Amino acid sequence: MPSRPLTLLAATGAAGVLGGAYGARGLLARQAATARRLIGKPLGESPPDADRIWRSSYGDPLDLLLVGDSIAAGLGAERRKDTLGGRLAKGLAKRTHRAVRLRTVAVVGSESSMLAAQLATLPDGYRPDVAVVVVGGNDVTHRVPVAVSVRHLEDAVRRLRERGAEVVVGTCPDLGALRPVPQPLRALGSRASRQLATAQAAAAVRTGAHAVSLARVVGPFFITNPDEMFSLDRFHPSALGYRRTAAALLPSVLTALGLHDRVPFGHHAPTPP
Secondary structure, three states: OOOOHHHHHHHOOHHHHOOOOHHHHHHHHHHHHHHHHHHOOOOOOOOOOOOOEEOHHHOOOEEEEEEEOHHHHOEOEOOHHHOHHHHHHHHHHHHHOOOEEEEEOOOOOOOHHHHHHHHHOOOOOOOOOEEEEEOOHHHHHOOOOHHHHHHHHHHHHHHHHHOOOEEEEEOOOOHHHOOOOOOOHHHHHHHHHHHHHHHHHHHHHHOOOEEEOHHHHOHHHHHHOHHHHEOOOOOOEOHHHHHHHHHHHHHHHHHHOOOOOOOOOOEEOOOOO
């Protein structure tokens, strides 16, 4: 989820949706200000550094790359093993009985337009076995047009595929799960994030990536159990939230690596060439 949620007012074009009335704009502006105060930044902007070889005793390491925004970076986790990367690395090692070398280039606050800069930090010879991309929340909150977001995502997937990586895209989470954001702002954010997620999934599969609908697969846990699934800031996942998110992504990671032959609900395989 995005690190700066509350440009949602501008992001979703809320005033226009409500007819552009002055009273509606004022209401939404007050709601955005209230949500900003409620959320704040109690976690800062530096997630735990989880990059290392996980389960090194297994040997023959797989290379796992995390790309994207604060979720991919693991903001909200207190320990490196509870970040999304840490959880995925441990789960992948357990299922493959191979060590997993984790590299994270995801940056807190990133929009899809920043994926190219993240990939540019990788050494020329780096060839990850699988890359997991989670991005989109900040695109919604900063009113980036869906077509623009999708174009940047497709470009990132192509670049990763050119490196020989299998790619799994976790689509934009449902911002309607953010309880500190009041209505009707939350409903508008939910609609915008779901529209982007649908477009991301279609773009991912046609570009050769696997797509996982986080809103469908893990979103209900965040909606029904917010106290357990969200961290201290009530915006980013907690340790349990990351565990659930990693579990939601893992089937497609295994499928991408040729180790799983079933596509569960909410998972989408690449479109055949």
